[in-house]
Amino acid sequence: MKKRNTRLKISLLSSLMFFIVLKSNAQAISGVVLSSGEGVPFVSIAIKNGEGVLSDENGRFNLPLGREGEYWVYFTAVGFEKKAIKFNLKLNEVLETEIILVSNVSVLNEVVVTGTMKESTVSQSPAPIQVLHPTFFKSNPTPSVFEAIGMVNGVRPQINCNVCSTGDIHINGMEGPYTMVLIDGMPIVSSLSTVYGLMGIPNSMVERIEVMKGPASTLYGSEAVGGLINILTKNPSNSPRFSVDVSSNTYLENAVDASYAFSKNQIANLFTANYFGLNKRWDINADNFTDLPTIQRVSIFNKATLGKINPLNVALRYIDENRFGGEMQWSPENRGGNEVYGESIYTDRLEVLAKYSLPLANEKVNLQFSYNKHDQNSVYGDVSYTASQQVVFGQAVWDKVINDKNDALFGAAFRSTLYDDNTVATVTDENVNAPSLIFLPGVFVQNETTFNNRLKLLSGLRADFNSKHGFIFSPRLNLKYAMGNEATFRFSLGNGYRVVNVFSEDHAALTGARQILIEPNLLPEQSYNANLDFQKFWLRDNGYIEIQLNAFYTYFENKIIADYDVDPELIVYGNLNGYGVSRGLAANSSFSFKSETKLDLGITLVEVYNENNGVKADQIQTPKATSNYAISQRIPRWNLTIDFTGNLTSPMRLPTVPAYGDTRSEYSPWFSISNLQFRKKWTNGVELYCGVKNLFNYLPIDPIFRPDAPFSEEFDPSYNYAPLQSRKFFTGLRYNLR
Numbered sequence: 001m002k003k004r005n006t007r008l009k010i011s012l013l014s015s016l017m018f019f020i021v022l023k024s025n026a027q028a029i030s031g032v033v034l035s036s037g038e039g040v041p042f043v044s045i046a047i048k049n050g051e052g053v054l055s056d057e058n059g060r061f062n063l064p065l066g067r068e069g070e071y072w073v074y075f076t077a078v079g080f081e082k083k084a085i086k087f088n089l090k091l092n093e094v095l096e097t098e099i100i101l102v103s104n105v106s107v108l109n110e111v112v113v114t115g116t117m118k119e120s121t122v123s124q125s126p127a128p129i130q131v132l133h134p135t136f137f138k139s140n141p142t143p144s145v146f147e148a149i150g151m152v153n154g155v156r157p158q159i160n161c162n163v164c165s166t167g168d169i170h171i172n173g174m175e176g177p178y179t180m181v182l183i184d185g186m187p188i189v190s191s192l193s194t195v196y197g198l199m200g201i202p203n204s205m206v207e208r209i210e211v212m213k214g215p216a217s218t219l220y221g222s223e224a225v226g227g228l229i230n231i232l233t234k235n236p237s238n239s240p241r242f243s244v245d246v247s248s249n250t251y252l253e254n255a256v257d258a259s260y261a262f263s264k265n266q267i268a269n270l271f272t273a274n275y276f277g278l279n280k281r282w283d284i285n286a287d288n289f290t291d292l293p294t295i296q297r298v299s300i301f302n303k304a305t306l307g308k309i310n311p312l313n314v315a316l317r318y319i320d321e322n323r324f325g326g327e328m329q330w331s332p333e334n335r336g337g338n339e340v341y342g343e344s345i346y347t348d349r350l351e352v353l354a355k356y357s358l359p360l361a362n363e364k365v366n367l368q369f370s371y372n373k374h375d376q377n378s379v380y381g382d383v384s385y386t387a388s389q390q391v392v393f394g395q396a397v398w399d400k401v402i403n404d405k406n407d408a409l410f411g412a413a414f415r416s417t418l419y420d421d422n423t424v425a426t427v428t429d430e431n432v433n434a435p436s437l438i439f440l441p442g443v444f445v446q447n448e449t450t451f452n453n454r455l456k457l458l459s460g461l462r463a464d465f466n467s468k469h470g471f472i473f474s475p476r477l478n479l480k481y482a483m484g485n486e487a488t489f490r491f492s493l494g495n496g497y498r499v500v501n502v503f504s505e506d507h508a509a510l511t512g513a514r515q516i517l518i519e520p521n522l523l524p525e526q527s528y529n530a531n532l533d534f535q536k537f538w539l540r541d542n543g544y545i546e547i548q549l550n551a552f553y554t555y556f557e558n559k560i561i562a563d564y565d566v567d568p569e570l571i572v573y574g575n576l577n578g579y580g581v582s583r584g585l586a587a588n589s590s591f592s593f594k595s596e597t598k599l600d601l602g603i604t605l606v607e608v609y610n611e612n613n614g615v616k617a618d619q620i621q622t623p624k625a626t627s628n629y630a631i632s633q634r635i636p637r638w639n640l641t642i643d644f645t646g647n648l649t650s651p652m653r654l655p656t657v658p659a660y661g662d663t664r665s666e667y668s669p670w671f672s673i674s675n676l677q678f679r680k681k682w683t684n685g686v687e688l689y690c691g692v693k694n695l696f697n698y699l700p701i702d703p704i705f706r707p708d709a710p711f712s713e714e715f716d717p718s719y720n721y722a723p724l725q726s727r728k729f730f731t732g733l734r735y736n737l738r
Contacts, residue, residue: 027068027089031097033059033075040101042133042208043077053238054207057135060738064237064263065089066308075099126448126458126478128490128533128550132209139630139643140675141247141689141732143255143276145201145209145231151645152211153602153628154550154586155229158621162703162717162724163325164343164380165293167199171213172552173606173622174226174582177498178527182220182230184315186370186393187415188351200319200349202274204245204257205301207234213586214492214531214552225496225527225554226582233315236261236270236305240736247732249693251292251725253278266307274299283328284726285699287707289717291724293325293343310359317351327710338382341710345378364399381711387421407448409460415440424518439467446476456480469524472497490533498525519574523558530554543593549586556580561610569713578611580619596634603627618653621721623668625650639681643691646674652721657705660714664702668721671698685738690731697727 032055033040039059046052047065055061065071068091075083080101089095130152137148149169150157158176159167168176181189189201213227220228239261248254259272276297281290303315324330326342334340351372358365370393378385395413402408420426420435428434446460458478465471477493531552538545559580563572584606591599604626608619627648634641651667677691703724705716 027065027092028062028094029065029071029073029087029089029097030062030094031060031099033061033077033099033101035080035101040077040080041135043075043080043099043101046074047071053235056238056240056738057736061238064268064308068093075101077101124456126456126480126490127212127214127492128531128535128548130211130213132211134203134206134208137203138679138689139632139677140645140693141677141730143202143247143253143274144199145203145206146199148203149209149211149229150647151628151630153588154213154604154626155211156623156626159720159723160621160718161325161343162720163289163293164323164345165325169229170622171211171227171229172582172584172586172604173608173619174554175619175622178226178496180220180224180228182228183317183351183370184233184313184353184355185230186353186368186395187220187391188353188370188372200297200299200321200347201231202257202272202276202299202301204243204259204272204274205233205303205317207232213550214494214529225498225529233301233303234259234270234272236268236303237263239270240738242737243735245732245734247689247730249730250728251278251282252280268305270301270303272301274301281328285701285703285724287704288328289704289707290325290328293323295321295323297321297323310357313353313355315351315353317349317353319347319349321345321347323347336379336382336384338711341381341715343378343380345376348375348377349373366397366399368395368397369393384422387419389420390418392416402447405450407450409444409446409448411444413442413444424516437467439465441465442472454482466524486538487536488534490531490535492529492531492533494529496525496527496529498527517570517572519572522560522573523575525559526557528555542595543591546588546590548588550588551585552583554582556582559610561612563612576610577613580608580610582606582608582619596636598630598632600628600630602629620655621652623650623652623721641679641681643677643679644674645677646672646695648672649722654721655716655718657714657716660706662705662716664705664719668700671700671722672696673698673723685736687734688732689734690729692727692729694723694725694727698722699726700724 033043033045039055039057041055041057041059043055043059043061044052045055045061045063047063053061053063063073068089071087071089073085073087075085083099083101085099087095087097132152137151140148140151142148146157146167146169149155154172156170157167158170159165169179169181170176171179180187183189210230210232211227212230239259241261243259245257246255254275254277256275257272258274259270261268261270263269274297276295278292278295281294282292283289284291297319298321299317299319301315301317303313306312306314323345324342326344327340330340330342332344334342335344349372352370354369356367358367370391372391374389376385376387393413393415395411397409397411400408400410417438417440418435420433426433426435442462442464444460444462446458449457449459451457456479458476458480460476462474462476463471464474474495474497479491481489483489529552531550534549536547556576556579559576560573561576561580563574566572584604586602586604588602589600591597606622606624608622609616610619629647630643630645632641632643649671651669653667654664656662656664656666673693674695675691675693676695677689679687679689681687700720700722703717703719705719706712706714709715
């Protein structure tokens with residue numbers, strides 16, 4: 001069994017984060033942002049051309065400043081009019097203030113960065129961005145971002161194996177490899193790390209999540225075909241001094257999220273630690289296979305901000321996970337053997353991120369750097385898969401205002417990916433191990449042209465050079481037209497280009513008993529994408545209403561698919577002799593009333609298919625219709641909130657093996673998973689929550705084919721369309737100390 005010295009690694013990570021302590025003056029503006037007597041959470045508070053902070057859940061904030069003197073401070077938040085106030089600070093003065101914001105939903109001034117790689121607001125961004133805060137996810141508590149993101153309409157976590165529960169994230173019906181996941185704007189989660197790494201991102205490190213559906217290859221690289229998820233980590237200077245979230249449920253899944261933050265002189269630091277554990281083996285459906293994998297996962301995250309003006313931000317994250325799924329009688333002595341079937345995965349991952357703004361008087365130039373190393377030691381029955389991936393990324397971005405109508409962005413990026421495993425993917429024809437090393441330098445440029453207060457055009461072009469496949473060009477066009485203060489049209493065009501590693505992206509290549517056949521000389525995939533978006537707000541005396549409609553279309557050339565139908569004993573990977581299409585419609589609505597009632601409702605209709613050799617087939621595990629709903633009612637008298645959340649999923653095509661007598665339906669049934677929660681909050685920072693998940697106790701039938709013969713060619717655990725968890729009750733406790 002693999003041995004890892006976790007304690008030593010944690011010590012090294014902690015030591016690296018405390019290597020600078022500088023002395024400086026301690027001017028600051030501190031206070032609370034209120035509206036109608038209530039604290040306003042997540043208000044953006046910033047000085048002109050400088051750093052900013054967000055208010056906490058109670059509206060409190062602390063804005064450190066590097067010198068005494070005069071400052072204009074800007075306060076912006078979703079649903080409130082923007083406010084600018086001039087402050088005069090004396091040397092070492094900490095000024096206490098109370099800010100009153102006026103409600104105005106139509107302004108939509110929340111700051112976002114994902115759509116244009118520069119600070120903008122939701123209303124002004126040419127690309128449609130959905131912003132999600134931790135308060136949104138609290139209505140259905142989960143141990144990681146992977147489960148939490150499923151509350152977003154059109155974004156669906158997909159479990160790909162009923163034994164080890166590996167998964168990916170689908171956006172608008174497009175499979176996980178077409179979704180780019182960023183941390184603080186950098187491509188940290190990709191390729192090998194998408195298999196299990198997504199489940200290791202705890203909610204405690206997240207300040208907000210920005211979701212962009214549609215092409216983003218011009219700024220973020222050719223892999224951002226279906227869309228991207230940008231996970232923005234907490235600001236150390238604005239985080240609670242101490243916070244903890246402890247939860248458990250009737251499946252005996254236990255989770256602990258804890259964080260500690262401090263500021264001293266010119267350094268602000270945030271340290272978070274997360275533990276998730278499930279030790280008990282469950283077999284509710286009595287097929288002698290675990291319904292859920294047992295998991296022991298530790299994740300730590302440390303972020304430091306060094307300096308007040310043009311600060312250096314440095315972050316480190318480490319994940320260690322031990323996961324098992326398989327036959328109930330499996331023991332570690334059976335690992336890799338052919339007597340008792342088990343899937344055992346050890347994951348070891350390290351990430352380093354850094355960001356710095358150059359101290360230039362009249363220019364805004366940002367530097368970014370990241371490094372991640374992902375090691376996976378795993379067995380799937382008697383098949384061993386050992387892989388290692390290292391990714392180095394660097395980027396320089398120059399944000400240049402040309403004139404009052406043109407705002408440009410120039411950038412240069414470099415990424416190298418070193419990948420090695422024990423499969424045929426890294427073996428030459430002479431049977432010699434040959435790790436894959438890909439260099440990907442690139443340059444990009446975009447310009448945002450504002451014709452008037454209604455019409456805005458964003459155009460861009462990116463050129464990357466892939467050391468194995470040559471030049472890659474990714475153009476982009478976004479058009480925004482505001483019909484007024486409360487209605488906006490957005491139209492976008494773009495393309496993508498993607499190189500596939502089937503072993504790191506498709507779990508089916510490793511599990512089950514089918515043999516893998518990869519056609520020679522696979523061509524990179526190319527895609528062309530168009531999106532049309534309409535957004536409108538209505539402000540009423542008793543609340544507000546938001547409606548968003550979206551139509552999308554993506555066309556694929558050279559799409560690489562896994563063919564399950566050509567031979568029941570094979571999975572054949574090859575380029576389509578034809579084309580692929582993903583198209584659909586989505587609708588989102590949000591209602592918020594002064595009666596403390598909030599309703600979010602979304603529906604997505606998609607058709608995703610491939611036409612190969614003139615035969616049209618629906619994409620595996622892609623429902624044609626999904627719906628998400630969340631209803632929250634706050635009772636101020638008791639400071640109690642009741643949340644009812646869930647989803648509705650239409651039939652989807654599933655992998656079956658009729659050649660071996662598989663009589664299961666090729667399509668899943670309609671099903672719904674609903675959750676109910678009660679939250680009680682006290683003024684001392686304590687919050688108690690409890691509830692039930694899968695309220696109506698829905699369970700899929702026969703998720704594994706031939707569980708009695710796991711080492712035979714008939715065994716197949718990929719028939720997944722719903723969670724293998726029956727009704728479960730949960731409870732938890734949160735505490736925040738400012």
